[in-house]
Amino acid sequence: METARKIIPIRPEPGANLPAEQRAAVLAALQAHRERQGALLPVLHAVQDALGYVPREAVPLIAHELNLSRAEVHGVISFYHHFRSEKSGRHVIYLCRAEACQANGCARLEAHAKKRLGIDYRQTTADGAWTLEPVYCLGNCACGPSLMIDTTLYARVTPERFDAVLREHASGEAAA
Amino acid sequence: MNAIKVYVPRDATALALGAESVARAIAQQAQARGAPVQLVRNGSRGMFWLEPLVEVATDNGRLGYGPVCVTDVPSLFEADFLHGGAHRLALGRTEEIAYLKRQERLCFARVGVTDPLDLDDYLAHGGYRGLQRALDMKPAEIVQTVTDSGLRGRGGAAFPAGIKWKTVLEAPLSPTGPGRGGARKYIVCNADEGDSGTFSDRMLMEGDPFLLIEGMTIAALAVGADQGYIYLRSEYPHAWRALNRAIATAYERHYLGANLLGSGKRFDLEARLGAGAYICGEETSLLESLEGKRGQIRYKPPLPAVKGLFGQPTVVNNVITFASVPVILERGAKFYQDYGMGRSRGTLPLQLAGNIRHGGLVEKAFGLSLRELIYDYGGGTASGRPVRAVQVGGPLGAYLPEAQFDTPLDYEAFAKIGAMLGHGGVVVFDDTVDMAAQARFAMEFCAVESCGKCTPCRIGSVRGVEVLDRIRAGVDRERNLALLRDLCETMTHASLCAMGGLTPNPVLSALNHFPEDFAARRASAA
Numbered sequence: 140m141e142t143a144r145k146i147i148p149i150r151p152e153p154g155a156n157l158p159a160e161q162r163a164a165v166l167a168a169l170q171a172h173r174e175r176q177g178a179l180l181p182v183l184h185a186v187q188d189a190l191g192y193v194p195r196e197a198v199p200l201i202a203h204e205l206n207l208s209r210a211e212v213h214g215v216i217s218f219y220h221h222f223r224s225e226k227s228g229r230h231v232i233y234l235c236r237a238e239a240c241q242a243n244g245c246a247r248l249e250a251h252a253k254k255r256l257g258i259d260y261r262q263t264t265a266d267g268a269w270t271l272e273p274v275y276c277l278g279n280c281a282c283g284p285s286l287m288i289d290t291t292l293y294a295r296v297t298p299e300r301f302d303a304v305l306r307e308h309a310s311g312e313a314a315a
Numbered sequence: 316m317n318a319i320k321v322y323v324p325r326d327a328t329a330l331a332l333g334a335e336s337v338a339r340a341i342a343q344q345a346q347a348r349g350a351p352v353q354l355v356r357n358g359s360r361g362m363f364w365l366e367p368l369v370e371v372a373t374d375n376g377r378l379g380y381g382p383v384c385v386t387d388v389p390s391l392f393e394a395d396f397l398h399g400g401a402h403r404l405a406l407g408r409t410e411e412i413a414y415l416k417r418q419e420r421l422c423f424a425r426v427g428v429t430d431p432l433d434l435d436d437y438l439a440h441g442g443y444r445g446l447q448r449a450l451d452m453k454p455a456e457i458v459q460t461v462t463d464s465g466l467r468g469r470g471g472a473a474f475p476a477g478i479k480w481k482t483v484l485e486a487p488l489s490p491t492g493p494g495r496g497g498a499r500k501y502i503v504c505n506a507d508e509g510d511s512g513t514f515s516d517r518m519l520m521e522g523d524p525f526l527l528i529e530g531m532t533i534a535a536l537a538v539g540a541d542q543g544y545i546y547l548r549s550e551y552p553h554a555w556r557a558l559n560r561a562i563a564t565a566y567e568r569h570y571l572g573a574n575l576l577g578s579g580k581r582f583d584l585e586a587r588l589g590a591g592a593y594i595c596g597e598e599t600s601l602l603e604s605l606e607g608k609r610g611q612i613r614y615k616p617p618l619p620a621v622k623g624l625f626g627q628p629t630v631v632n633n634v635i636t637f638a639s640v641p642v643i644l645e646r647g648a649k650f651y652q653d654y655g656m657g658r659s660r661g662t663l664p665l666q667l668a669g670n671i672r673h674g675g676l677v678e679k680a681f682g683l684s685l686r687e688l689i690y691d692y693g694g695g696t697a698s699g700r701p702v703r704a705v706q707v708g709g710p711l712g713a714y715l716p717e718a719q720f721d722t723p724l725d726y727e728a729f730a731k732i733g734a735m736l737g738h739g740g741v742v743v744f745d746d747t748v749d750m751a752a753q754a755r756f757a758m759e760f761c762a763v764e765s766c767g768k769c770t771p772c773r774i775g776s777v778r779g780v781e782v783l784d785r786i787r788a789g790v791d792r793e794r795n796l797a798l799l800r801d802l803c804e805t806m807t808h809a810s811l812c813a814m815g816g817l818t819p820n821p822v823l824s825a826l827n828h829f830p831e832d833f834a835a836r837r838a839s840a841a
Contacts, residue, residue, distance in 0.1 A: 177606040221591035238512060239512040279514070280742070282674065292330060292331040295332075
């Protein structure tokens with residue numbers, strides 16, 4: 140006797156552990172980019188732009204929707220320095236440590252920044268304000284040392300200027 | 316009364332130096348004083364020590380003022396800079412500034428001159444004449460013109476562009492499968508400008524994005540491709556905005572899309588963002604990344620020209636290579652070929668970076684000496700101390716001592732001294748540099764950025780850092796130096812791509828030219 144074939148459901152359902160709003164953001168990213176060729180990077184960018192990071196629980200959902208394995212998605216997230224699986228601070232400081240900035244003393248800036256923030260690279264301050272990331276070249280090589288806060292670029296950043304830039308941001312945040 | 320045009324750059328470096336607040340202050344002052352000003356946000360002229368460089372269009376040409384700080388703006392108005400009034404920041408006619416006047420700008424002819432996002436301004440300055448010519452030519456004729464011009468890939472490898480294009484033109488399409496895209500050829504622009512000390516791609520994309528679009532469109536006509544991608548590094552948010560806006564405008568005006576200028580030919584173009592991986596500047600790794608995978612390099616052969624993006628024949632060229640093409644089509648192969656020396660034809664946009672007084676962009680025909688570039692253009696170090704070492708060609712390029720500064724900037728001349736021109740980045744260091752620390756950084760950088768596919772690069776770089784740490788600490792120095800050379804030989808000959816294969820360049824050049832820095836006395840320097 141024949142019975143109707145039933146699709147065996149995936150348990151737990153991919154992305155079931157994601158909070159509702161994160162799930163919505165991931166689905167929106169998928170919706171916007173899934174039809175593009177090689178969609179995974181555009182999807183991950185959209186997720187990170189919306190949430191500030193790519194939550195681990197989003198991996199099964201992205202994999203399922205793009206017909207990839209979870210290993211493939213995890214592999215891509217972990218390969219690229221830009222993608223992060225942990226929540227970042229409210230602002231990310233990308234500090235250039237490549238040769239052109241070295242020639243202008245970025246080692247001193249680097250030491251100052253770590254001391255001032257009390258964190259190392261890839262860490263976030265306890266108050267959740269700042270994440271510090273190393274970066275290798277911001278294309279501002281004639282006016283180093285350089286750093287970028289989120290998408291705002293700063294040139295000739297001495298330790299003094301670093302403190303001033305941080306203060307500006309803090310007061311801007313307080314005003315907003 | 317007509318509004319007076321005032322130019323304030325929107326280039327990322329100019330912005331980093333305060334151009335945005337200067338632009339805002341000029342607009343405010345103009346309004347308060349009832350002065351009719353039309354602000355134009357141009358690219359940068361590439362003289363970064365003068366940025367923010369404000370220019371005013373007068374009857375006497377464009378007059379420059381710089382570097383302008385936001386607090387200078389009221390005094391500029393008081394000095395009547397709108398009519399070329401005298402001011403301590405006045406520079407006279409911008410194009411008469413020696414740094415700019417002595418250049419031979421073919422690629423960068425419009426950068427800093429026009430409004431980068433105004434297609435009509437682009438057309439008014441000779442834009443799209445190359446494409447017009449190409450539309451009347453057969454694909455093989457376009458390829459032949461590029462071959463005859465002698466243009467070589469400007470990304471660093473200097474492979475003849477015409478030969479690459481000919482391979483793609485003649486390559487058959489591959490069968491397609493699920494998730495592989497259609498059976499079509501691709502044009503891919505490598506805009507993953509990761510080399511420290513280079514910013515010409517960024518300046519061009521921000522300062523004249525239509526030129527890149529035009530160059531890629533000509534390439535598409537030449538090889539029969541209908542889809543293009545610009546792979547841009549994620550560290551360039553300003554270029555990302557400029558490219559997307561320029562692409563949208565080009566679509567609106569039929570310079571992209573289904574019916575290029577009514578010719579019935581199709582070319583679609585999309586900008587894609589990388590995600591912070593230096594290795595994705597390597598072309599096969601870039602293709603993997605575009606396909607949505609980890610940016611691990613592929614074995615070659617097959618070449619991307621035969622089996623590239625989604626397995627299809629693909630032209631992969633650097634931004635400057637594509638940007639050199641329109642002028643070749645417009646003025647002819649001979650015109651371009653007449654610039655340069657030996658087998659290096661045309662011009663190269665050089666980038667003066669690091670500890671340099673007059674940092675910026677210098678586009679010159681091949682053949683200028685490194686010394687002329689560093690001293691005559693660059694004016695020596697910014698710190699005022701003697702130049703000790705110069706790294707040319709990015710993090711995989713050799714460190715050169717003073718004794719080699721007379722080397723002409725030419726691919727073959729650099730290869731002869733074991734160095735490379737690469738993408739034209741020149742990073743200057745003064746005499747406070749610790750060359751053993753630079754050698755260690757080269758290995759460290761390779762360890763951070765290695766894609767991990769081959770052992771010499773993945774493991775060799777980590778071991779390289781350890782060996783250099785021992786040398787710098789004075790542990791078993793002679794034996795460790797021998798070990799370092801042995802390791803470098805393995806990396807050079809056994810790595811799959813240029814990342815592991817060229818990392819020994821900076822390491823060995825530092826060791827060979829500056830052995831005194833590797834002596835144990837430096838042990839205390841961390």
